[in-house]
Amino acid sequence: MAPEPRVSQAAVTARSLRKSYRDFVAVDGIEFDIQRGECFGFLGPNGAGKTTTMRMIYRAVPVSGGSLAVLGHEAGRPMADREIKRVVGVVPQEDNLDGELSVRENLEIFCRFYGLSKSEARARSSELLDFVNLSEKANAKVMELSGGMKRRALIARGLAGSPQLLVLDEPTTGLDPQARHNLWERLFALKRKQATLLLTTHYMDEAEQLCDRLVIMDKGKIVAQGKPRELIEREVTRHVVEVWHGEAAAPALPPEMQPLTRRSETLSDRLLLYVDDGEAAIAAAARHWPNLETRLRRSTLEDVFLKITGRKLDE
Amino acid sequence: MRLPRIGESESGMNLPGDINLSMALCVWRRNFTVYKHTWVTNILPNFFEPVLFLVGMGLGLGVYVGRNMQGQDYVAFIAPGLMASAAMNGASFEASWNMYIKMYFSKLYDAYLATPAQMQDIAFGELLWGTTRALIYGAGFLVVLLGFTLAERPILTSWWTLLVPLALALIGAIFSLMGQWYTTLINTIDLYSYYWTLFLTPMFLFSGIFFPVSDIPGGTTVAWFTPLFHGVELVRGLCQGPLELRHLGHTGYMLAVCALLLWAVPRRMRKRMVK
Ligand SMILES: Nc1ncnc2c1ncn2[C@@H]1O[C@H](COP(=O)(O)OP(=O)(O)OP(=O)(O)O)[C@@H](O)[C@H]1O
Ligand SMILES: [Mg+2]
Numbered sequence: 001m002a003p004e005p006r007v008s009q010a011a012v013t014a015r016s017l018r019k020s021y022r023d024f025v026a027v028d029g030i031e032f033d034i035q036r037g038e039c040f041g042f043l044g045p046n047g048a049g050k051t052t053t054m055r056m057i058y059r060a061v062p063v064s065g066g067s068l069a070v071l072g073h074e075a076g077r078p079m080a081d082r083e084i085k086r087v088v089g090v091v092p093q094e095d096n097l098d099g100e101l102s103v104r105e106n107l108e109i110f111c112r113f114y115g116l117s118k119s120e121a122r123a124r125s126s127e128l129l130d131f132v133n134l135s136e137k138a139n140a141k142v143m144e145l146s147g148g149m150k151r152r153a154l155i156a157r158g159l160a161g162s163p164q165l166l167v168l169d170e171p172t173t174g175l176d177p178q179a180r181h182n183l184w185e186r187l188f189a190l191k192r193k194q195a196t197l198l199l200t201t202h203y204m205d206e207a208e209q210l211c212d213r214l215v216i217m218d219k220g221k222i223v224a225q226g227k228p229r230e231l232i233e234r235e236v237t238r239h240v241v242e243v244w245h246g247e248a249a250a251p252a253l254p255p256e257m258q259p260l261t262r263r264s265e266t267l268s269d270r271l272l273l274y275v276d277d278g279e280a281a282i283a284a285a286a287r288h289w290p291n292l293e294t295r296l297r298r299s300t301l302e303d304v305f306l307k308i309t310g311r312k313l314d315e
Numbered sequence: 316m317r318l319p320r321i322g323e324s325e326s327g328m329n330l331p332g333d334i335n336l337s338m339a340l341c342v343w344r345r346n347f348t349v350y351k352h353t354w355v356t357n358i359l360p361n362f363f364e365p366v367l368f369l370v371g372m373g374l375g376l377g378v379y380v381g382r383n384m385q386g387q388d389y390v391a392f393i394a395p396g397l398m399a400s401a402a403m404n405g406a407s408f409e410a411s412w413n414m415y416i417k418m419y420f421s422k423l424y425d426a427y428l429a430t431p432a433q434m435q436d437i438a439f440g441e442l443l444w445g446t447t448r449a450l451i452y453g454a455g456f457l458v459v460l461l462g463f464t465l466a467e468r469p470i471l472t473s474w475w476t477l478l479v480p481l482a483l484a485l486i487g488a489i490f491s492l493m494g495q496w497y498t499t500l501i502n503t504i505d506l507y508s509y510y511w512t513l514f515l516t517p518m519f520l521f522s523g524i525f526f527p528v529s530d531i532p533g534g535t536t537v538a539w540f541t542p543l544f545h546g547v548e549l550v551r552g553l554c555q556g557p558l559e560l561r562h563l564g565h566t567g568y569m570l571a572v573c574a575l576l577l578w579a580v581p582r583r584m585r586k587r588m589v590k
Contacts, residue, residue, distance in 0.1 A: 021590070058429055060425070060428045060429060060589070061589060061590065062589065062590070078333050078433075081433075082335070082431055082433070085429075085430065085431040085432075085433075086431045090429035092425065092426070092429065094422060094425070096421065096422040096423060096425050096426040097426070098345070098421070098423055098426070099421060100349045100352070100353075101345070101348060101349065105348055109341065109344065109345045109348065110426075110430060112341045112344060113338065113341045113427070113430035113431060113432055114430065114431065115337070157426075158429075160430075161430070161431075
């Protein structure tokens with residue numbers, strides 16, 4: 001059999017990708033390339049269009065405009081869509097495990113959708129239960145599981161078809177810290193095996209840890225993209241000085257500190273100074289506000305996120 | 316994680332309308348698994364209901380009717396029709412409430428749509444399952460009728476009875492498809508009450524199960540348009556004879572309706588769920 005033609009070596013390529021529901025535009029002309037073997041993140045406030053983008057990638061909703069190629073298949077034609085669906089695994093944001101079946105049966109039924117025989121499905125399900133530490137709950141009904149266990153079952157189910165690309169839509173929401181770190185370990189293990197991971201999360205520390213590259217979406221558009229550290233250095237500064245003033249009125253920025261500070265932000269209980277030279281800035285701040293608590297920290301992705309998407313709740 | 320080799324992906328068989336049979340069978344298998352867990356609570360009530368009708372109406376009302384039903388016992392007259400309606404009910408339950416729940420409440424179809432399955436495969440799998448369930452209901456009833464017959468109340472008097480399961484499957488398929496069609500039209504689960512009270516119940520009463528449709532003015536004309544009438548006539552013909560040319564007509568009608576719906580309903584389902 002001749003090797004099938006590849007549209008590109010990228011795992012996912014999107015150009016001017018659009019999705020509208022009637023006259024509401026949920027995804028508004030986004031472009032990105034996800035390389036094979038990388039962990040790629042989608043961040044953004046509620047309603048930004050992350051889930052909609054994921055659903056287009058795993059071919060559960062049609063594309064309204066632009067082009068999308070997944071693992072070498074141009075999305076949209078029926079046969080190509082089936083091929084894509086076969087090699088993409090999905091961990092959805094919403095729990096949609098089958099409540100009438102046990103955990104093991106859930107996995108076995110799913111394995112069958114990927115063409116596994118009865119005995120293969122059984123073996124694969126045991127493997128997967130082991131992988132997410134749920135072997136003890138194999139015969140429990142879904143409703144007997146805790147929230148975190150359900151998420152783990154969903155992750156196991158997403159791996160049923162041995163996917164080349166795994167889409168994880170907020171996989172760690174609702175997990176306790178142990179389970180979260182546990183899952184990170186599992187994701188690293190998958191990455192070592194060359195799986196491509198596509199992740200959305202609202203935890204910035206998670207994105208910083210796991211993602212090789214990421215995009216930030218807002219109102220259906222991509223508003224920033226890059227490697228986490230690059231993004232931080234480009235969008236904000238290397239360091240932040242926090243000046244805690246508590247109940248008192250926010251202090252004004254003294255002239256001597258202005259050259260050190262690229263941008264400042266006033267919150268209800270503290271002043272944030274985005275600075276390049278952390279050492280100099282914290283010394284100056286301590287000198288100027290001897291009675292206030294001053295702190296120096298590294299900038300995080302959260303600072304980037306809040307700068308770009310704003311601090312207010314839109315909806 | 317085992318990565319599939321290129322070219323390994325076997326696509327299974329695709330029927331016309333881009334329906335993948337192996338995906339459909341996965342949906343069927345899921346329903347069968349659930350059914351195996353719950354058959355005690357599931358089968359038994361559905362077994363009792365038509366039997367109660369048979370005993371209550373057949374033996375009770377039968378005393379007054381005597382042997383005036385085309386020369387038959389009243390029990391024998393209504394039994395084949397009740398069997399057809401049992402198949403209708405079995406399929407209709409699956410295609411209405413059960414399917415609506417999987418579409419919008421448990422989001423099970425969203426889960427399936429993340430696998431290689433497409434919505435038309437899922438609809439077709441549900442149709443296969445609805446037909447199976449119609450067969451289970453009908454077959455249970457058939458066993459009861461066999462009991463009556465052996466106890467010297469002749470109900471099954473023709474060897475053509477052996478073909479009754481085929482007729483039940485056809486009834487199951489039609490009502491699965493009609494139920495699914497209605498399911499694509501509605502926006503709230505409460506609207507099934509209309510489907511039942513304005514469609515299925517009148518059909519149950521006026522399709523020749525309890526009295527010949529020709530007994531009421533215009534009855535025959537109206538009945539000709541309802542699928543249950545053809546099902547009742549076919550099952551009665553197979554159980555009790557004599558089989559005539561018109562039974563071919565009944566079969567042909569049902570096959571034609573089935574084919575038409577089979578062409579239309581899976582794609583409607585897809586339009587409804589994949590937007
Ligand atoms: N089926 C639908 N019909 C109409 N509008 C929809 C549909 N699905 C999503 N939307 C709208 O599209 C927008 C993007 O939704 P989406 O679920 O992609 O957001 P998200 O970025 O995943 O948000 P969250 O972080 O809350 O999960 C929202 O405004 C949502 O209301
Ligand atoms: Mg989402």
